[in-house]
Amino acid sequence: MPSVRRRRCGVETRIFALGYDYTSGVWQFEGNFYVPQGSSGVIIMQIHGAATEATTLQLRVYNGDLKYYGNNVVASNIYDKWLRLNVIHNVGAGKVTIFIDGEQKLVVNGHGRANFYFKYGVYGALSASSNYMESRWKEVKLFKK
Template sequence: MRAGLDCKFLALVVVLSTVVRDGDVLCGADPTDGFVQVPLTEWNFELQKPYDKPLDQRYSYHDGVRRLWVYADDKPHDPSSMTKPRTEIRIRGLDYSSGVWQFEGYGFVPNGTSGVSILQIHGASHGATTFMLRIYNGDLKYYVSDLVDINDYDKWMRFNLIHNVDGGKVTLFIDGIKKFEANDHGPGDLYFKCGVYAQANASYYMESRWKDIKIFKAHD
């Protein structure tokens, strides 16, 4: 009788660790199960920062931690741009337009940073972006209105952002827990970005920190 129960328990564990086709993850599985890690070099981490500032005045990389900060009265990243200030990492060389892709990284937002995008998927058929994760007074939101998580200042969090292009879905996990899912904004030249990018009602000083950034692609 005990052996039968053990077999059933083992079968349940196997089922819960299985990844569903098209990039959907079952409860109990790790978000990266069924994905293959794509090799990255430092070249893949393209920095965008106020065009008139030296990089070391808006970015540091020490002991594996990438710290990015910007001020609300900073210049945009390019003299011809009319966008708001940013210091962001753009994952270069891994643009995609199909398949199932995933960004993983550990992020930290210090108290006081608000009204800023910290993680995004750039590119879409409709609009400039497919996904934006913003922080407002310590709460994470999908763009402006959809609440994703609360009380997220001053702690390291594991972010797994999955984009199923063919299925038209974006899914966000925080610390291994599914927190949000939405339709994407259509296909395009797509890539991941993280850091700080000022939005409406941004705080004067904005900062986020990132470490252990990885990119994954689902098995074909």
């Protein structure tokens, strides 16, 4: 996929095909991403849907760190390099597991049952987002167990 680049609002790709929205099971998102220096305060990947919130997962970039929402650091110093992201969502267990380059980085609780789907790209949903936003993605795949 080509680079995703926009000013302010951003652009995201929803995995939108028959059978890729889900309410149960174990699902895995895999993709290689690249975020250039200067993109900050942006969301680059989400699991959309939750019982009481809009999302179950947001991966955000702040000053070169990839974070779970704005809290836990998933990976540091990510600017200007390709990284492989794997996110496993076990709906029944209520767990989301995040891997970077094959290394488990974080396991978090889900936010309740809902209709879920994956999104990736770049989205400046925060008031602190940079004017310039970009993420590049390639080899995006979904798996269902």
